[in-house]
Amino acid sequence: MALIRTCHGHHDNSDCCQLSSGRARPVGGPVARDRGGATVTGEKLLVPVSESPTLRNTVAYAVRNAVEGEDRYDAVHFVYPASRRVAGEEYIESARELLERVAVWAGEDLGEDDPDLTVETELIGVDDYLFSPGDYVDLLTDYARDEGIEAVLLDPEFNPGENTPLLPPLEAELERAGLVVETAPVERGTRRDRLVRRAGLGQFVLLAALSYGFYLLIGGSLAAFDLVTGAISAAIVATVLWRISLTGPVRPGQLVARLARMLVFTPYLLYEIVVANLHVAYVVLHPSLPIDPEVVEFDAAVWSEIPVTTLANSITLTPGTLTVDVTRQHFTVHTLTESSREDLLDGGLERAVRFVFYGRAAARGPGPRERGDDGGEES
């Protein structure tokens, strides 16, 4: 028999479900029944959810897998890690709505069969500070431990980042914490869905301001005519593109901090570029062309689009390494020589990018090799 429980907003997980058991909702049948004498093996599946294009399919896969998959589960826990302190009350509200939607979807997927599956949805980490990817990992592993969960199913597009743009390489991190992790084999329908996203006034204002600034800069005059036409152009640009160009939330404090750290990063990057350029110049001009190209792959510990793009471009700019493909955090990098490969896997650049986007603490994390990623060579 199916039982769906919903509880929100309590970080203390063990209390939470008791609190919410009174709100148990029937699914798959008109009447709610208790679980009765069903054999409880205690196998539970944890599914972290967030707003994502593949969420619907992930939910379907989780439910189907739990009911008829190889390893059956008695319970599926859909959890939404969201922090009120970081993301604000409005975000918590939308997370709550999403969880309700998930519960409804799970109910639809269970259908009339009324299988013996408990579905729980829960908002976790509401009163925590969720900043760095590590916070998410800790939160999820704590939850799993408290609930006695050993298996995790990941939505491939999971990103609790509409307000916190961090998508941890959860798979590796959670596995290290001793959990069995699987990524749901689902794909989003079309890429077009992702082009237009939710955005607020912040994005609009920022985009308009940037466009206006650029217009005036290029125009090079502050005459009344330029001011007016610039304002009109900026308004048009922002109206058309505000939901496409900027995806993350606009938080001025963070923006300034990142820009400041970017200023520290730039000289470092320039230095790396020059050093590595001389290296490539030597290689290219050397009569015997001492190259040993190889494609390496590794998972970078940066999450969400702008940091990933920054890292990918930085890798490409430092000669000897060229980013060929990036799928989420999985980088495929073409390296020209042995030494450039070493530098890449030592992770200096990656640390620098983490420093820019996540602050000093994140910069001290391990590089790809220390994470046990030796660049899994492709033939």
Place this chain on the structure above:
Amino acid sequence: MTLVTDALLVAAGAYVVLSVVILYRIVRGPTMQDRVIAVNVVGTNTVVIIALFAAALDSPGVLDIALVYALLNFLMSIAISKFTVERGGVM
């Protein structure tokens, strides 16, 4: 300032020669991507040449041409790589 002007013009000339040399790769290929890379380099060189001319002739207005050309150059690379694969998507 004539020394600087001369130096700028000589450098621009060097870039022109380099671009002509790179034409070999554009003609030779062998793959489409090889040609795109080479064209992209020629495009970057062109931007530099325009900027050097702007500096040498002290006519900053020419810089706008360089800016637009840089934009077009980038768009061309992206467009060609997009249309040479069936993968679709924006980038």
Place this chain on the structure above:
Amino acid sequence: MVTLYEGAIIALLVGGVFFGIVAAVGLLRLPDLYTRAHGASKTDTLGAGLSLAAAAAALGSGLPTVKVVLLLVFLFLTNPTAAHAITRAAADQGIEPWTSEDRGDGE
């Protein structure tokens, strides 16, 4: 007599042209498109960067310099992206990267 200012501009130009040459030589000598993309995407970017810096210095302070810097930033952002897009397109088409084992097969 060459002043420090002129010397700096000429040094920048020499560096820029040098890396421009490296990019062109790399483009002609390197064995496959991935390795060529290396030369194209960065030695050329650095070469262009140095030359543009020389142009900015020659133009003196003011709006033109801002524009050159903008151009510089733009090149640094777009060149790697373009190289990335091109090589990914190549990888999607299944073009195999050249490895040192292919040496001796000739180009």
